[in-house]
Amino acid sequence: CCVALIPQGCDPFAQTQRSKLQHRRARINQQINKEMRMRAGAENLFRATSNHKVKETVALELSYVNSNLQLLKEELEELNSSMDVYQNDSESISVPMIPLGLKETKELDLLVPLKDFISEHYGEEGVLFEKEIKEFMELRQAMRTPSRNEAGLELLMEYYNQLYFLDSRFFPPTRTLGVFFHWYDSLTGVPSHQRALAFEKGSVLFNLGALHTQIGARQDRASLAGLTQAIDAFQKAAGAFNYLKENFSNAPSLDMSAASLTMLVRLMVAQVQECVFEKMTLLRAQNDFLARLQLAQEAARVEDVYSLVHQTMSQPHVKDYVPFSWTTMVQVKSEHFKALSHYFAAIALCDCPGETPSDAELLEQEKAFLQFHVTMPEGPSLRVLLQDPEERRKLGKAHLRKAIMKHEEAMRIHGLCKILRKMDILQEVLSFAHKRSLSKYSEIDHEEDFFETGEAPDIHPKTHQKPEIKSPNFSQVKVTDLFHRLGPLSVFSAKNKWYPARRVHLMRGENGFGFTLRGDSPVLIAGVIPGGCAAEAGLKEGDYIISVNGKDCKWSKHAEVVQLLKSTGKEGVDIGVITLQGSECPKAVSHCPGLKDRCLPIKAEASLCNGECKPPSSKLLL
Known part of the structure; x- marks a missing residue:
C-alpha cells in the first residue's frame, strides 16, 4: 500500500542493546575514516620529501597511525562478532545465528543540488519544490535507523523504490549531479564514496539483507512458528545479497564485492538449512x-x-x-x-x-x-x-x-x-x-x-x-513519485532534453485552431494545418501541451485538454508548449497500434505509450 506520511526510523539514541551497538559502530567508522585520511597525508608527504629527518618523523607517525587503525579494526571486528545482542530473549537453548550489522552512511544535503537541477533542466522554480526535496531527505534520514521488524523492512524498501524516481528525474546519463554518496564498509569500517546513485541503491539493498539477518536471528527457534519466520528471513537475506551480486558491479567497498556477497549468500543458505534441521527435530x-x-x-x-x-x-x-x-x-x-x-x-x-x-x-x-x-x-x-x-x-x-x-x-x-x-x-x-x-x-x-x-x-x-x-x-511496497509535479516521466526525465518552454496565444479562426491532438499526459500536437491559426502562431507538430490558460496540463488526459480548448471565448487561449530536442516525428511504428501515420517524438520511450495512444480524432475546427 502507498505510504502517505514519511515513516520514522528508530530513535538512534534509544538505549537498546542493538542501537548502542550500531552507535558504537558509527563512532568507530568515523575514527577509522579520520585515521585513514591522516595515513594518506603522511604517505604523500613521505613520498614527496627528500629530507631524511622528515622521512623518519613521518615513518614514525605512519607506524602510530597504522597501529591505531589495527586497534580500531579489532574493535569493529568484536562488534561484528556480538551475535548475542541480536538473538531472542527466550529461555530456550538454541545455537546462535550470525547476523550482520547495518552499513552506516553520512548525512546528505540535496536541497541546493536538486533545486539547481530543477531550475536548469526543467525550467521550473526550484524553490517551489523545497517541500518534496525535504520529504526525500527526511525519508533518507529515517532509513538510516530502521526498526528490526516488518516496518523497518518496508522503510528500506520504500526508500529504495524512491531512488528509482530520483535516478530518472535527476541523474542524466551524460553527467553527474555533483553529489557524493558516503557509506562505510559493514565489515571493515573503511569509508567509500561515489557520485553514482547505484552505490546508494546497492548500500540500501545490502542493509535490507542485513536487517533480514537480524530479524532471523531474533526468532525463538524453539517453536515451529519461530523457525518458519527464521527460515523466511534468512532466505530473503540470501535473496537480497544475491540480487546485489547479480545486478551491481564495481562496488567500492569490500562488503559488497562479488566474493563477499557469494560468502554471505552461502552463509544465509547454511543458516536456513540449520533451521530446517531444527524444524525436523520438532516435527x-x-x-x-x-x-x-x-x-x-x-x-x-x-x-x-x-x-x-x-x-x-x-x-x-x-x-x-x-x-x-x-x-x-x-x-x-x-x-x-x-x-x-x-x-x-x-x-x-x-x-x-x-x-x-x-x-x-x-x-x-x-x-x-x-x-x-x-x-x-x-x-x-x-x-x-x-x-x-x-x-x-x-x-x-x-x-x-x-x-x-x-x-x-x-x-x-x-x-x-x-x-x-x-x-x-x-x-x-x-x-x-x-x-x-x-x-x-x-x-x-x-x-x-x-x-x-x-x-x-x-x-x-x-x-x-x-x-x-x-x-x-x-512491488510489495508501492510508493508515489515525490516529484510527481514535474510531469510524467515519459517526457520529464533527466535523460530528455527540450527547448525552452513557449507560450503561444491563439485566436480561433473560421476553421478552428488548425491543429490536431493525440495521446495523454502530456497531450501531443500531432498535426498542424498549413496556413492555419496554429501554424501562424508558431505551434509545431511534436509539441507537448503543458498548460492551457495557466492551468497545468502535464498530467491531463486527452479529453480534458480538448474541453479546456473548446471552452475558450472570443479572447482566444494561451497555450504553454515544449518541444523535445530531436523530436521530429518519424514514420509509424508497428508496436503502437494507435499510431497509424505518426508516433511519439524521438527520445520519448515508446514503451510508455502502453499501446493506448489514440488516433488524431480531435480536429479542433470549432
Whole structure:
C-alpha cells in the first residue's frame, strides 16, 4: 500500500542493546575514516620529501597511525562478532545465528543540488519544490535507523523504490549531479564514496539483507512458528545479497564485492538449512527408525553447507576481513552437525525398532539404508545387519565413536576463539551434545566386546526442504513519485532534453485552431494545418501541451485538454508548449497500434505509450 506520511526510523539514541551497538559502530567508522585520511597525508608527504629527518618523523607517525587503525579494526571486528545482542530473549537453548550489522552512511544535503537541477533542466522554480526535496531527505534520514521488524523492512524498501524516481528525474546519463554518496564498509569500517546513485541503491539493498539477518536471528527457534519466520528471513537475506551480486558491479567497498556477497549468500543458505534441521527435530517422532535416519541425513546436509561456507570464508580475498569469530563459528557448526549426524545414525541403529520388523517394514528400512551411507559399511549383508541387533549395535557404536570425536573437535575449535568462549549458550549446546553421546556410548559399550570398533562410513547428506533464495519483491511496497509535479516521466526525465518552454496565444479562426491532438499526459500536437491559426502562431507538430490558460496540463488526459480548448471565448487561449530536442516525428511504428501515420517524438520511450495512444480524432475546427 502507498505510504502517505514519511515513516520514522528508530530513535538512534534509544538505549537498546542493538542501537548502542550500531552507535558504537558509527563512532568507530568515523575514527577509522579520520585515521585513514591522516595515513594518506603522511604517505604523500613521505613520498614527496627528500629530507631524511622528515622521512623518519613521518615513518614514525605512519607506524602510530597504522597501529591505531589495527586497534580500531579489532574493535569493529568484536562488534561484528556480538551475535548475542541480536538473538531472542527466550529461555530456550538454541545455537546462535550470525547476523550482520547495518552499513552506516553520512548525512546528505540535496536541497541546493536538486533545486539547481530543477531550475536548469526543467525550467521550473526550484524553490517551489523545497517541500518534496525535504520529504526525500527526511525519508533518507529515517532509513538510516530502521526498526528490526516488518516496518523497518518496508522503510528500506520504500526508500529504495524512491531512488528509482530520483535516478530518472535527476541523474542524466551524460553527467553527474555533483553529489557524493558516503557509506562505510559493514565489515571493515573503511569509508567509500561515489557520485553514482547505484552505490546508494546497492548500500540500501545490502542493509535490507542485513536487517533480514537480524530479524532471523531474533526468532525463538524453539517453536515451529519461530523457525518458519527464521527460515523466511534468512532466505530473503540470501535473496537480497544475491540480487546485489547479480545486478551491481564495481562496488567500492569490500562488503559488497562479488566474493563477499557469494560468502554471505552461502552463509544465509547454511543458516536456513540449520533451521530446517531444527524444524525436523520438532516435527519428527524421535523413536522411529526412518525419522532418525532422516535427522541424521539432515544434520549431514547442514554440515555440508557450513563446510562450503568455511571454504569460502578461507579464500585469500575474503579471510582478511571476515571476523575470526564468524569463521570459527562456521567451523564449529560444521563439526557439531557432523557429530549430530553420526549420533542420530547411532540411536537409529541401537534404539529402533524395539521389536523385530515386519517384511514390509524391513523392505522400507532397506530402501532407506541403501541411500543413507556414502559407502556401504563393511561386514554382513544389509538384511542381516538390519535384522541382527548385535550387528546393528556394532555399527551404531562406530557411529557414536565418530560422533564423540567430532563433538570434541567442535569444542576444541570453539576454545580457540576468545569471543565464542564468552557465549554461554553455545558452550552449553556443545557440552550437552557431547555428554549425550558419551552417555549413549557407555550404555551400549559391553565389557565382553573384544571386537575393534571399525570406522563408521560417512552419511549421505539429504534434505527434505531445500532452501530458496528469495529475491526482493520491490512491488510489495508501492510508493508515489515525490516529484510527481514535474510531469510524467515519459517526457520529464533527466535523460530528455527540450527547448525552452513557449507560450503561444491563439485566436480561433473560421476553421478552428488548425491543429490536431493525440495521446495523454502530456497531450501531443500531432498535426498542424498549413496556413492555419496554429501554424501562424508558431505551434509545431511534436509539441507537448503543458498548460492551457495557466492551468497545468502535464498530467491531463486527452479529453480534458480538448474541453479546456473548446471552452475558450472570443479572447482566444494561451497555450504553454515544449518541444523535445530531436523530436521530429518519424514514420509509424508497428508496436503502437494507435499510431497509424505518426508516433511519439524521438527520445520519448515508446514503451510508455502502453499501446493506448489514440488516433488524431480531435480536429479542433470549432
